[in-house]
Amino acid sequence: MDLFDGAVSKVKSIYELAKLLGNSDLLLQISNLQIELADLKSSYADLTNENRELKQKIQGLEESREEPPVYKNGAYYSQNGDGPFCSGCYDKDKKLIRLSKLGTQMRLASHICPVCKGAYKLTK
Numbered sequence: 645m646d647l648f649d650g651a652v653s654k655v656k657s658i659y660e661l662a663k664l665l666g667n668s669d670l671l672l673q674i675s676n677l678q679i680e681l682a683d684l685k686s687s688y689a690d691l692t693n694e695n696r697e698l699k700q701k702i703q704g705l706e707e708s709r710e711e712p713p714v715y716k717n718g719a720y721y722s723q724n725g726d727g728p729f730c731s732g733c734y735d736k737d738k739k740l741i742r743l744s745k746l747g748t749q750m751r752l753a754s755h756i757c758p759v760c761k762g763a764y765k766l767t768k
């Protein structure tokens with residue numbers, strides 16, 4: 645607020661000088677300037693508060709954002725090892741679709757995506 649306090653103080657000094665000159669139009673203009681300055685100070689305070697709140701919101705969102713999954717052995721796994729998830733669905737839509745395990749009689753694929761029907765042969 646030092647910026648505004650300095651400006652308010654200068655305008656006050658100018659007002660005192662204008663009073664000595666006895667120019668009523670000038671005094672009126674300076675009074676209007678003082679009012680506008682007070683409005684600016686109030687708006688500045690509001691914006692400063694809003695900016696602080698938005699910064700806190702961004703920080704909260706960044707902290708709560710989920711860690712991206714890790715791609716390994718042909719599929720995605722969450723940071724805590726959950727999975728496997730379909731790489732096609734994640735790469736296309738950023739959706740983690742859990743792969744369904746196929747029976748052991750299936751030799752060409754071990755897992756299938758229930759959404760895009762992508763077939764996977766995963767080693768584990």
Ligand SMILES: [Zn+2]
Nearest residue numbers: 730733757760
């Ligand atoms: Zn899929």
